[in-house]
Amino acid sequence: xxxxxxxxxxPADYCVTIVGLGLMGGSIARAxxxxxxxxxxxxxxxxxxxxxxxxxxVITRGFTDAREPLDRSDLVIVCLYPGDAIRWINENSIHxxxxxxxxxxxxxxxxxxxxxxxxxxxxxxYVPGHPMAGRERWGYGESTASLFTGCSYIxxxxxxxxxxxxxxxxxxxxxxxxxxVVFTDAATHDEYxxxxxxxxxxxxxxxxxxxxxxPVTPFAGGSFGDxxxxxxxxxxxxxxxxxxxxxxxxxxxxxxxxxxNELADLIDGKDAPALAESLREARRMKEAxxxxxxx
Amino acid sequence: xxxxxxxxxxPADYCVTIVGLGLMGGSIARAxxxxxxxxxxxxxxxxxxxxxxxxxxVITRGFTDAREPLDRSDLVIVCLYPGDAIRWINENSIHxxxxxxxxxxxxxxxxxxxxxxxxxxxxxxYVPGHPMAGRERWGYGESTASLFTGCSYIxxxxxxxxxxxxxxxxxxxxxxxxxxVVFTDAATHDEYxxxxxxxxxxxxxxxxxxxxxxPVTPFAGGSFGDxxxxxxxxxxxxxxxxxxxxxxxxxxxxxxxxxxNELADLIDGKDAPALAESLREARRMKEAxxxxxxx
Numbered sequence: 050x051x052x053x054x055x056x057x058x059x060p061a062d063y064c065v066t067i068v069g070l071g072l073m074g075g076s077i078a079r080a081x082x083x084x085x086x087x088x089x090x091x092x093x094x095x096x097x098x099x100x101x102x103x104x105x106x107v108i109t110r111g112f113t114d115a116r117e118p119l120d121r122s123d124l125v126i127v128c129l130y131p132g133d134a135i136r137w138i139n140e141n142s143i144h145x146x147x148x149x150x151x152x153x154x155x156x157x158x159x160x161x162x163x164x165x166x167x168x169x170x171x172x173x174x175y176v177p178g179h180p181m182a183g184r185e186r187w188g189y190g191e192s193t194a195s196l197f198t199g200c201s202y203i204x205x206x207x208x209x210x211x212x213x214x215x216x217x218x219x220x221x222x223x224x225x226x227x228x229x230v231v232f233t234d235a236a237t238h239d240e241y242x243x244x245x246x247x248x249x250x251x252x253x254x255x256x257x258x259x260x261x262x263x264p265v266t267p268f269a270g271g272s273f274g275d276x277x278x279x280x281x282x283x284x285x286x287x288x289x290x291x292x293x294x295x296x297x298x299x300x301x302x303x304x305x306x307x308x309x310n311e312l313a314d315l316i317d318g319k320d321a322p323a324l325a326e327s328l329r330e331a332r333r334m335k336e337a338x339x340x341x342x343x344x
Numbered sequence: 345x346x347x348x349x350x351x352x353x354x355p356a357d358y359c360v361t362i363v364g365l366g367l368m369g370g371s372i373a374r375a376x377x378x379x380x381x382x383x384x385x386x387x388x389x390x391x392x393x394x395x396x397x398x399x400x401x402v403i404t405r406g407f408t409d410a411r412e413p414l415d416r417s418d419l420v421i422v423c424l425y426p427g428d429a430i431r432w433i434n435e436n437s438i439h440x441x442x443x444x445x446x447x448x449x450x451x452x453x454x455x456x457x458x459x460x461x462x463x464x465x466x467x468x469x470y471v472p473g474h475p476m477a478g479r480e481r482w483g484y485g486e487s488t489a490s491l492f493t494g495c496s497y498i499x500x501x502x503x504x505x506x507x508x509x510x511x512x513x514x515x516x517x518x519x520x521x522x523x524x525v526v527f528t529d530a531a532t533h534d535e536y537x538x539x540x541x542x543x544x545x546x547x548x549x550x551x552x553x554x555x556x557x558x559p560v561t562p563f564a565g566g567s568f569g570d571x572x573x574x575x576x577x578x579x580x581x582x583x584x585x586x587x588x589x590x591x592x593x594x595x596x597x598x599x600x601x602x603x604x605n606e607l608a609d610l611i612d613g614k615d616a617p618a619l620a621e622s623l624r625e626a627r628r629m630k631e632a633x634x635x636x637x638x639x
Contacts, residue, residue, distance in 0.1 A: 251604065267496055268498065271478075275570040309597050
């Protein structure tokens with residue numbers, strides 16, 4: 050796991066095709082547009098979205114049939130939900146230039162790597178990626194050029210990846226505005242992402258369930274807002290992400306539930322010094338994370 | 345439970361005494377100072393803090409002995425931890441003007457009301473309050489005039505309170521910058537605050553414990569920051585708040601742990617439609633809260 054500064058410029062002679070022009074695909078297009086790629090194309094099943102993006106100057110051309118742009122694309126960025134992304138790459142890589150690079154943006158990486166049929170030497174190169182950015186709204190209409198500004202962009206390259214393919218996706222990440230590009234393996238990614246991203250979403254959902262819609266709003270301060278924010282959840286993508294990472298996620302959920310019950314026991318036990326020490330320990334851990342984050 | 349617009353101005357001829365010049369007391373003093381009360385006094389056991397606040401023009405005079413200012417104070421704002429606040433009010437109300445109003449800022453209200461010896465008619469009037477504001481740091485050095493800007497300020501008046509006393513504390517809340525003043529009873533306050541404020545703090549602590557200090561920082565996005573923010577916890581005040589509200593808090597903690605385990609069961613069961621419906625239900629609840637909040 051390491052973070053390295055990226056190459057300076059975006060290769061302006063490259064033809065880029067974005068597959069799926071939703072929140073993520075649309076935001077990538079908006080962030081790339083000012084760098085004037087030779088072509089910035091998009092594939093989407095909705096012609097109205099393609100038309101809007103073209104009129105807005107976000108893409109140079111839109112296609113509902115993927116075959117047309119693929120044999121001229123140098124970089125193909127697949128912005129679909131995991132299952133759709135796997136199917137799309139497996140069905141369409143045959144239409145691409147042999148020198149093309151494919152990347153994706155999915156929040157789970159092991160299922161993608163397991164699902165994508167290995168491409169052989171001399172075929173398009175698939176470099177798995179995950180920009181850690183999102184919103185509580187979705188669709189092209191919510192896309193924004195600044196979505197990736199300051200984010201962590203995680204790459205889980207494969208042993209068979211060509212070094213120049215990895216460099217290209219790293220350059221993409223920097224060009225989109227990522228503050229850091231993190232290189233790791235898919236298993237580590239999926240384990241840690243279960244904790245840092247999926248657990249907060251599960252928590253937010255469980256917290257809403259536990260609210261039982263009681264009229265608590267007048268008593269809601271900053272910490273209520275923090276914990277409930279991502280309950281404005283896109284159930285389609287998150288259902289898929291949770292299920293595809295369930296072997297790593299549900300042990301984390303059950304561990305957190307145990308830690309909560311342990312705190313309840315400590316409080317019911319009225320042992321103030323032990324409870325204070327438990328809170329102090331949590332603060333020390335948070336301080337250590339904050340220090341690591343600002344390195 | 346209701347919110348009403350407050351009277352316009354702060355009574356500039358009032359003598360105000362703040363007891364305990366920490367984060368909360370210091371911030372109240374800073375927010376009141378521009379309104380030039382006839383006197384803005386503070387009582388603290390630390391003469392250095394009093395001296396600093398006086399030099400900074402935040403208070404007009406500081407006292408380490410409470411008796412001196414009390415017989416001339418119209419409003420006494422007790423900014424101590426709950427147990428200390430109860431003791432202080434019981435020991436010192438005898439030194440106050442009979443017309444004085446006492447309020448506090450504690451995050452639990454039933455224990456305060458149960459602990460403060462009932463003051464009789466014609467004695468100082470205790471109006472319990474709770475400004476929902478705080479920081480992840482504490483002490484006078486962290487105090488800021490804007491701490492209460494936009495906050496909910498909750499009042500749980502007692503049947504014996506004089507109407508003009510309640511109005512005075514409501515004016516205080518507005519003057520400090522509260523966006524809304526919420527009137528409710530102590531039991532409702534303590535039940536809802538367990539859910540909206542104490543649970544997020546317990547969660548943040550449990551989340552840090554569950555992290556087991558794994559090196560997750562490169563995978564930390566916005567939702568990790570949200571859930572972990574209040575783990576920078578002041579263990580002394582929160583230990584006391586948790587313990588004093590434990591009968592309401594620990595059932596909420598255990599309920600949340602059950603909801604988490606139910607979600608884990610749903611994910612392990614691989615029933616995508618049921619999981620999606622569960623997430624959708626959480627989103628609906630969050631949307632309803634957001635709508636209620638912006639009324």
